[in-house]
Amino acid sequence: MQVRDASTADWDRIWPFFEAIVRAGDSYAYPLDLDSDAARALWMERPPGRTTVAVDADGTVLGSAKMGPNRPGRGAHVATASFMVDPDARRSGVGRALGEDMIAWVGAQGFRGIQFNAVVETNTAAVRLWRDLGFEVVGTVPAAFDHATLGLVGLHVMYKPLG
Structure with missing residues (x-):
């Protein structure tokens, strides 16, 4: 697997899983009626930001980060x-792989820390990964996310200091 900067051409390979994840309603608060163009505007960062993709050996896009x-x-x-x-x-x-790449990149860019503003508390795989990579929950906003199946659940604010 390789993590690289996303190109404009990658959007057509990101969009299918972006749409599925948003529609699942368990981890992102994006509007459910986003079309591809509106989603691209939210996801594909411009400098000083960056969007990446993780690809396998045959070029299949497995995931993305911004x-x-x-x-x-x-x-x-x-x-963030x-x-x-x-x-x-x-x-x-x-x-x-995406998280480790992001941490290295933001450190190289001179950022002093990384703040995740909205990690759904019931997204245990994500919370576990971010804790494993050195983030801590600095607060939880109760009932701030309307989970598709669980109803109102909390959103964690997570933070990792750098340098």
Whole structure:
């Protein structure tokens, strides 16, 4: 598996799993009626941000991440990121590879920390991965996410200091 910068041509391979993940309603608060163009505008970062893809040996896109400043101006020294792994590629190290790549990139860009603003507390695989990569839950907003099957659940704010 290789993690590389996403190209414009990669969007057509990201969109199918992006749409499936958003429609599942268990990890992203994006609107359910997003079309491909609106989703691309949300996901494909422009500098100073970055979007990546994890691809296997035959070029199949297994997952994607986007990253950049959490806030503009006086908050731009803290990064944020979002991740999506194709459901067919889960439990194969794709999320970890994307996460490790993101941590290395934001560190090289001079960010002082990484803040995830909204990790669904019931997304135990994601919470476990981020904790394993050095993030901690610094707070949980109760009932902030309307989970498709569980109803209102909390959103974790997670943070990892750098340097």
